Structure formats: structure tokens, C-alpha cells
Amino acid sequence: MAYATDAETSVKALLTAAQMTTLTDEQVDIFVKAYPTLRAAADRLYTIPEIRYEQPAVIYSAS
Amino acid sequence: MDLPLTIKDAAAGLRSGEYSSAELTAGFIRKAKELNPTLGAFITFIEDGAMSAAAAADANLAGGVDTGPLMGIPMAVKDIIATADAPTTANGLVLDPAWGAGYDATVVSKLRAAGAAITGKLVLNEFAIGQPDASKPFPMPQNPWDLERSASGSSSGTGIAVAAGLVLGGLGTDTGGSTRGPSSFNGHSGIKQTFGRVSKFGCVPLGYSLDGINPMARSAYDCAVILQAIAGYDPQDPCSVDVPVPDYVAALNGSVAGVRIGIPTTYFFDVPELDAEVKAGVLKSVEILKAAGAVIVNVMIPYAAEAKDANTIIMVSEAAAYHRPDLGSMFDTYGKFTSQVLARGVLFSGADYVQAQRFRSYFKKVIADVMSQVDVLIVPTSTTTAPKRAEMNPGMMLTQPSFTGIWNLTGMPALALPTGMSEAGLPMSMQIVGKPWDEAMVLRVGDAFQQLTSHHLNVPPIAAAVAV
Numbered sequence: 001m002a003y004a005t006d007a008e009t010s011v012k013a014l015l016t017a018a019q020m021t022t023l024t025d026e027q028v029d030i031f032v033k034a035y036p037t038l039r040a041a042a043d044r045l046y047t048i049p050e051i052r053y054e055q056p057a058v059i060y061s062a063s
Numbered sequence: 064m065d066l067p068l069t070i071k072d073a074a075a076g077l078r079s080g081e082y083s084s085a086e087l088t089a090g091f092i093r094k095a096k097e098l099n100p101t102l103g104a105f106i107t108f109i110e111d112g113a114m115s116a117a118a119a120a121d122a123n124l125a126g127g128v129d130t131g132p133l134m135g136i137p138m139a140v141k142d143i144i145a146t147a148d149a150p151t152t153a154n155g156l157v158l159d160p161a162w163g164a165g166y167d168a169t170v171v172s173k174l175r176a177a178g179a180a181i182t183g184k185l186v187l188n189e190f191a192i193g194q195p196d197a198s199k200p201f202p203m204p205q206n207p208w209d210l211e212r213s214a215s216g217s218s219s220g221t222g223i224a225v226a227a228g229l230v231l232g233g234l235g236t237d238t239g240g241s242t243r244g245p246s247s248f249n250g251h252s253g254i255k256q257t258f259g260r261v262s263k264f265g266c267v268p269l270g271y272s273l274d275g276i277n278p279m280a281r282s283a284y285d286c287a288v289i290l291q292a293i294a295g296y297d298p299q300d301p302c303s304v305d306v307p308v309p310d311y312v313a314a315l316n317g318s319v320a321g322v323r324i325g326i327p328t329t330y331f332f333d334v335p336e337l338d339a340e341v342k343a344g345v346l347k348s349v350e351i352l353k354a355a356g357a358v359i360v361n362v363m364i365p366y367a368a369e370a371k372d373a374n375t376i377i378m379v380s381e382a383a384a385y386h387r388p389d390l391g392s393m394f395d396t397y398g399k400f401t402s403q404v405l406a407r408g409v410l411f412s413g414a415d416y417v418q419a420q421r422f423r424s425y426f427k428k429v430i431a432d433v434m435s436q437v438d439v440l441i442v443p444t445s446t447t448t449a450p451k452r453a454e455m456n457p458g459m460m461l462t463q464p465s466f467t468g469i470w471n472l473t474g475m476p477a478l479a480l481p482t483g484m485s486e487a488g489l490p491m492s493m494q495i496v497g498k499p500w501d502e503a504m505v506l507r508v509g510d511a512f513q514q515l516t517s518h519h520l521n522v523p524p525i526a527a528a529v530a531v
Contacts (some may be wrong), residue, residue, distance in 0.1 A: 011410065018383075019391040027394070031410065037461045038407060039370035042415040045422050048366065054251035056420035057427065058272070063424055 084135025134178030168265025185220030240467025250490030383408020
């Protein structure tokens with residue numbers, strides 16, 4: 001299967017999924033330009049070998 | 064009257080009869096009202112409430128009742144914290160006006176119990192994020208050292224008010240540096256205490272697992288006094304932790320003899336964005352502490368850049384969960400810079416958020432290992448002095464290094480305090496970072512430094528020129 005990988009397609013899909021559908025093209029473009037930087041920041045966190053088996057720092061107590 | 068510069072001096076003046084709290088509070092309100100049109104620090108003045116608190120403090124003083132060092136002291140709080148006697152706006156038009164109506168946040172209740180006279184609600188970057196937007200009907204915050212420059216944020220109003228002497232102390236919040244940034248750019252002290260030390264009940268959230276409500280004042284001593292008043296367990300805040308609160312003021316012994324100060328050899332002092340004057344100011348301050356008996360230890364902090372990114376991902380993801388319905392229906396009602404930053408949260412996945420929290424678990428252990436070698440770390444607060452507002456944009460938050468959000472990620476206490484003035488006449492700042500729950504050591508080192516220096520007593524010329 002072929003997927004669209006450009007930032008504009010991704011950003012528009014994510015904004016639409018979040019029901020942010022009233023943005024102007026100019027507003028969307030700001031996110032499109034920022035998206036590669038945001039994505040790279042998140043992706044770097046998956047490359048750190050030391051956290052391969054780490055637990056997340058979220059706390060939940062059933063009691 | 065000559066208004067005192069610090070809470071410590073004001074408390075002494077009240078007790079010696081040099082002035083009453085009514086005189087003191089009225090003087091600060093007059094000064095604030097005179098400068099507010101220029102500096103844009105206050106959204107709301109609470110004059111009647113403040114004067115009532117001042118009268119009560121004066122009655123206590125006359126009757127031999129002393130509720131502590133904040134009794135009769137004029138203070139103000141960031142307008143994202145609920146106060147029963149004034150609306151809370153979060154500096155925007157989106158927040159439901161009914162939010163926070165009719166009750167005090169826990170920190171406000173504690174300040175009132177300590178006798179503080181709360182003079183008003185202070186400007187912030189809308190919802191504690193983004194940048195000021197001149198198209199919205201709120202005061203534009205101006206740096207009192209140079210009106211063309213940023214007062215930083217998000218607790219810009221508190222930073223301006225403290226630096227310009229419009230109050231003696233105030234409360235900010237901090238999710239990625241929002242207390243320490245304004246302390247840095249405006250030239251005073253501000254501490255982000257350990258996560259869970261101070262209740263967040265009654266504060267509009269930004270990043271649930273990162274936020275804190277924090278003291279901002281001219282000196283580390285004054286920050287200690289404020290923290291003493293607001294710290295403590297609160298069952299209304301699920302992040303609040305039931306641990307003993309030490310006597311912070313008693314810990315200020317003026318000595319750093321034998322205190323081990325860690326200086327990170329990577330990231331904090333070697334990123335290319337770090338201004339040479341800012342770096343020199345921090346290192347000169349470290350030398351002052353070394354001459355006073357501190358032991359300097361070089362340490363290595365791996366993955367500091369990734370820690371900044373993890374803090375950003377967690378912050379905007381948690382914020383986007385809170386704001387998503389309003390971003391969908393009122394995107395343009397937010398300030399344009401606010402919506403640009405908040406909506407970044409929807410561009411990350413749930414897995415990204417969890418991965419950032421997994422990194423956080425790992426990084427906490429990394430830092431614990433580093434802190435086993437030292438008592439505190441010292442790093443710059445900001446990479447530069449205050450930039451010109453016209454040169455700023457929300458994209459800078461993405462690409463610039465940050466020395467503050469890392470300590471929100473770890474939850475550790477971090478005190479920002481002035482290291483001097485740049486050649487351009489702008490404040491420079493460093494952070495003293497401590498072990499979890501050890502604000503006492505952080506404040507002790509900061510207070511000892513300020514007993515050896517006077518940078519924290521610098522007053523912007525625009526404020527020094529006002530007579531009340």
C-alpha cells in the first residue's frame with residue numbers, strides 16, 4: 001500500500017481528525033511548516049536504546 | 064514614601080512602625096496604577112480587598128498578633144489562578160467567565176491566611192503559553208528595562224510587577240519555564256519548586272503533569288518566605304504530595320562552604336545559541352560561590368536536548384486534551400500565537416505522548432545519578448537576554464534550546480536569579496537546580512549568592528523614577 005508522506009497531507013488529516021476544520025490556508029501552513037520539526041523531535045525519542053523497556057511516567061491508582 | 068524593595072525589608076518596616084500596611088499597600092497600588100498603562104502588568108486591580116487585608120494586618124500589628132512575614136505585604140497573582148474577589152480570565156476570551164468564580168485557589172487562601180494584601184491579577188501569555196497578541200483586548204506586557212523587548216512568559220505580568228516594584232512578590236506558574244523566564248528577562252528571583260510541593264487547585268491547567276504555581280520576588284529570601292506560606296499537601300490536587308515542609312527561611316544560613324555545585328559539561332554551556340555574555344555571567348557567579356567555599360564538580364547530563372523535546376511533547380499533548388473542543392469551535396478567539404502552540408498537541412500521537420513519558424522515567428534516573436554527585440546544579444536560565452518582541456515568533460520554541468523545561472520534566476526545584484546586567488543594560492540569569500524536595504538547599508545557595516552580590520536589587524530606571 002502506498003501512503004502519502006508529505007507534511008501537508010499529514011497535518012490536514014490530523015487537524016481534521018481533531019475537528020479543527022475552520023482554519024484558513026495560512027493557519028494550516030504554519031502547522032505544515034512546523035510539522036517536520038515536531039515529528040523529528042518525537043521520532044528521536046524512539047531511537048534511544050536505554051528506554052526500550054522503560055515504563056512511562058504516568059501514575060494511576062485503582063484505590 | 065520610599066517603597067521598600069523586598070518583603071524582608073517591608074516586614075521589618077511594618078514591625079518597626081516605619082509605615083503601616085495601609086500606607087504600604089496604598090503606595091504600591093498607586094505606583095502600579097501609574098506604571099500599568101506603560102508596562103501592562105495588571106489585568107485587574109483588587110484595591111478594596113487589598114486595603115481590607117492591609118487594615119486587618121495593621122490591626123494585628125497593633126494587637127500584638129503576627130501571622131508571619133507576609134502579613135500586610137502587597138502581592139499579586141497571575142490571572143490564571145482563582146480569586147474569590149476578582150474574575151479569572153487566563154488572559155483570553157475563551158475561558159468560561161464562570162470558571163473559578165467565587166472561590167480562592169488553595170495558594171490564594173494560604174496567602175490570605177498569611178496576611179498578604181492581594182492587590183490584583185496579573186497579565187500572562189494566554190493560557191500560560193504562546194506569546195502576547197496585540198489584537199486581543201488585554202494589556203501588552205512590556206519589559207521594564209527596555210519597552211521594545213520581551214518580558215518573557217508566560218508569567219510576564221508577575222515578572223514585570225516584581226521587577227518594577229509594583230508589588231513585593233507574586234505568584235506565577237511554570238510548565239516549561241514560565242516562572243523562570245520572566246524572572247530572567249526582568250531581573251529578579253523566581254523558584255519552581257518540586258512538582259507536588261504546592262497545590263495547583265484553582266489554577267487553569269496547561270500541562271497537568273508539569274504545572275506548578277510558584278513564588279516570584281526580588282530575592283531568594285523573599286521566595287523562601289512565599290514558598291513557606293503556600294507549600295503543603297492539598298487533597299484537592301491529585302498531584303499534591305504529602306511530605307513534610309521544612310523551614311525554608313531557617314535554612315538560609317548564608318554559607319555555601321562545602322556545598323557541591325555541579326556544572327554540566329554539555330548542552331547547557333555549549334549550545335551555539337548561548338550568548339557569550341550570559342554564559343560569562345553564570346560562570347563568574349559560579350566563581351563567586353567557589354570563592355565562598357563551594358566545591359565545583361563537572362558533570363555530564365546525556366540526552367538534555369531530548370529532555371527539552373519530551374517536555375514540549377508532554378506539555379502540548381496535555382494542553383491539547385484540555386483545549387481541543389475550544390480549538391475546534393473558537394480557534395480564532397484564542398490569541399493567534401496561543402492557538403498556534405496549543406494545536407501542536409493534536410499533531411502528536413498517543414504513542415508519542417507515552418514515549419515521552421517513558422523517556423521521562425529514564426531521564427529521572429539519569430538525573431538522580433548526576434545528583435548523587437552534587438548538592439545542586441548551576442546552569443543558565445535563558446540562552447540570551449530579553450530579545451526584541453518584533454524578532455520573536457512561536458517557532459522559536461520549537462527550534463531553540465531551553466534550559467528550563469528539563470526541570471519540569473524531572474520535577475526538580477529550580478531557582479532563577481540574576482547574575483548581573485549585560486552591556487546593553489539587560490538582566491542576565493542563572494538557575495540553581497536541586498534534588499527533589501530540597502528547595503531548602505536551592506534557596507540557601509541562592510540567598511548566600513545574593514548576600515555576596517546585589518544584582519537582584521537592580522531597579523529599572525522607569526520604575527525608579529516614580530514617586531508615590
